[in-house]
Amino acid sequence: QSHIQQLISLYTMVQNPNMTHLKINELVVLPPLWIRCDGSDPEHTYWLGAEPLKAGNKITGISFHMVKCDADKTCFVNLEELKTAHKVKHHSSIVTTKGFAQYELISAAAMDDTTLGSESNISIDITWHTVDKILQAPPLCSAAMLNIMMESGDPRSPVYPLYRELQFLLALAEGLKTGVTEWPEPLETQPAFELVQEFLLDLKKKLDGWCSSGNKNETEVYSIKSDTAAVDSSIKSIFSERGDLDFVEQLWCKMRSVCSYQELVECLTLVIKFLEHGEIQPWIHQGSSSLLSKLVQQSYHGKVEAVSLSGITPIQMLLEIGLDKMKKDYVSFFIGQELTTLTYLDYFVSTSVDLQEQVHRVQKLHHMLEIMVSCTVFLQFKHENLFPLTQTCLKYYKENPLNEKQVFQLPIRPALVKKFYQNDHPEIWKVDITSGHGQKEVKTTWQVSAKPPVEHMPSNNIGLFCDSTVNGSSEERMYFVAMAECSQVHFT
Structure with a gap:
C-alpha cells in the first residue's frame, strides 16, 4: 500500500x-x-x-x-x-x-x-x-x-425451422468454397430424391389434368390459396411459410434434405429430364437469376441447354435456388410487417456480389429476423417499437459484418416492459x-x-x-x- x-x-x-x-x-x-x-x-x-x-x-x-x-x-x-x-x-x-x-x-x-x-x-x-x-x-x-x-438458433424460436434451412445453405456455401461439403442432418425423414420425384410426377399429373379439364384445376388452385391464407392468418406462428413459392423454391424445399453429392446429382438429373421432355411447365418468379430458373425458362421454348452435372456445378445450382428462396422469405417478413421498404433491403438481397457475400448478407437478415421475432414473442412489442429497432439493425449491418455479440439498443418507456x-x-x-x-x-x-x-x-x-x-x-x-x-x- x-x-x-x-x-x-x-x-x-x-x-x-x-x-x-x-x-x-x-x-x-x-x-x-x-x-x-x-x-x-x-x-x-x-x-x-x-x-x-x-x-x-x-x-x-x-x-x-x-x-x-x-x-x-x-x-x-x-x-x-x-x-x-x-x-x-x-x-x-x-x-x-x-x-x-x-x-x-x-x-x-x-x-x-x-x-x-x-x-x-x-x-x-x-x-x-x-x-x-x-x-x-x-x-x-x-x-x-x-x-x-x-x-440465432434457439430451438424454441418460432423461426428455428428457417435457421436450420440457413444452416443447410451455409453448408453448401462452405462446400463451394472448400470443395468438401459437410451435409447436415436431413430436415425430412423421406429421402430427397423420393420427395423430388413425387413433386415432379404431381406437377405432370396436374399438367395432364389441365389439358383435359381446366375447371378442375382452377378449383384446386383456389383451394390451395385458401389454405395458404388460413396459414398466414394463424396466430400459432409469427413466421409462416410463404404461399407464393414458385417451382424452384418448392424444389429447394424438397432438396434441402439432400444428404450426399450423389443424391443431389440424381435429383437435378431427374429435374432436367422432366424439363427437357416437356413433361412439366412450371411457373417461376420474374427476376430469378439462378441457372435452374434459366433452364425452366428455356423449357418454355422446348429447348433446354445441356448442363454438365459434375464438379461444383450441382452445389452451386442448389445454393443459387436456396439463396433466391430465403431472400424472398426475409423480404416477405420485413415488408409484410411494414418494418422497412424494399429500397432499404436492396443491399441485403443484391445479386451483384459473389455468392459467398450473398450468403453472408442473408445471415445478417436472419439475425435481424431473430431479434424482431424475439422482441415480438417474448416482450410483446408492437410495430411502433419494432420499426425503429429494425432501422438500427439495418444501418449497423450495412456498415458491419455479421456479429451476434453486437448489442443493439432501443430507447423505450419503462412502462412498456415494467411487467417483466x-x-x-x-x-x-x-x-x-x-x-x-x-x-x-x-x-x-x-x-x-x-x-x-x-x-x-x-x-x-x-x-x-x-x-x-x-x-x-x-x-x-x-x-x-x-x-x-x-x-x-x-x-x-
Whole structure:
C-alpha cells in the first residue's frame, strides 16, 4: 500500500507547477493513472486512480479515485448517511442524486421457465434523477434503454425451422468454397430424391389434368390459396411459410434434405429430364437469376441447354435456388410487417456480389429476423417499437459484418416492459451523489450488483445473499456492494 501511495504522490508532484525545486523545464500532462489493488487493506480497495484536471493546456490539479468493495454482509447502507458523508468530505451543502438500475428481461419474459440461447440477453438500463432511497424502484418517468444481444438458433424460436434451412445453405456455401461439403442432418425423414420425384410426377399429373379439364384445376388452385391464407392468418406462428413459392423454391424445399453429392446429382438429373421432355411447365418468379430458373425458362421454348452435372456445378445450382428462396422469405417478413421498404433491403438481397457475400448478407437478415421475432414473442412489442429497432439493425449491418455479440439498443418507456422486471431484483442498482460544477465536480457512487464489480475480486469473501424470485420460484443469489469515491487537489 505504501508503494502505491508513493507512486500516486510522484505522479502528482511531477505535474504540479508549484514544484519549482524539481527544475522541470516543461510540464507534461500525463495520461490518467489507474492502479489495480488486491483488496487486502481494511477498506477492501481494488482500484486507485489519479487524473489531471486541466484548463486549456494548463494543469490546475489532480482528481483521485478509489473503488472499494464493502465487506459488511449484514445490511445495505442508508442513503441519507451516504449523502451526509459526501457533504462532510467535500464541504458541500447541496448534493444531487441520480439513480441507475439494470434488469434482465429474458428470464422474466421467457415462457415455461426457460430462457433463450446461452449467449442471448435482453436487458434494460433505467436512469432517473432524485433518488429517494437505496434500491428504489425506478419511476415510470425514467429514461430507459433496451439492450438486445441475440444468438440465432434457439430451438424454441418460432423461426428455428428457417435457421436450420440457413444452416443447410451455409453448408453448401462452405462446400463451394472448400470443395468438401459437410451435409447436415436431413430436415425430412423421406429421402430427397423420393420427395423430388413425387413433386415432379404431381406437377405432370396436374399438367395432364389441365389439358383435359381446366375447371378442375382452377378449383384446386383456389383451394390451395385458401389454405395458404388460413396459414398466414394463424396466430400459432409469427413466421409462416410463404404461399407464393414458385417451382424452384418448392424444389429447394424438397432438396434441402439432400444428404450426399450423389443424391443431389440424381435429383437435378431427374429435374432436367422432366424439363427437357416437356413433361412439366412450371411457373417461376420474374427476376430469378439462378441457372435452374434459366433452364425452366428455356423449357418454355422446348429447348433446354445441356448442363454438365459434375464438379461444383450441382452445389452451386442448389445454393443459387436456396439463396433466391430465403431472400424472398426475409423480404416477405420485413415488408409484410411494414418494418422497412424494399429500397432499404436492396443491399441485403443484391445479386451483384459473389455468392459467398450473398450468403453472408442473408445471415445478417436472419439475425435481424431473430431479434424482431424475439422482441415480438417474448416482450410483446408492437410495430411502433419494432420499426425503429429494425432501422438500427439495418444501418449497423450495412456498415458491419455479421456479429451476434453486437448489442443493439432501443430507447423505450419503462412502462412498456415494467411487467417483466417489477417483481425481480435488479442486476445492478447504483446511486451517484454529486456536488460542485465543472472541474470542481465530485462524485460518490454506491452500487450493488449480481456480478463482481471488478474482475480481479474474489467472489468468496465479499457478497450479500438475497432471495430472488424469478418466474414464481425462489432462489438465493449473491450480490456485491461497491463504492467509488473521489477527492481533488488544486494547484492554484
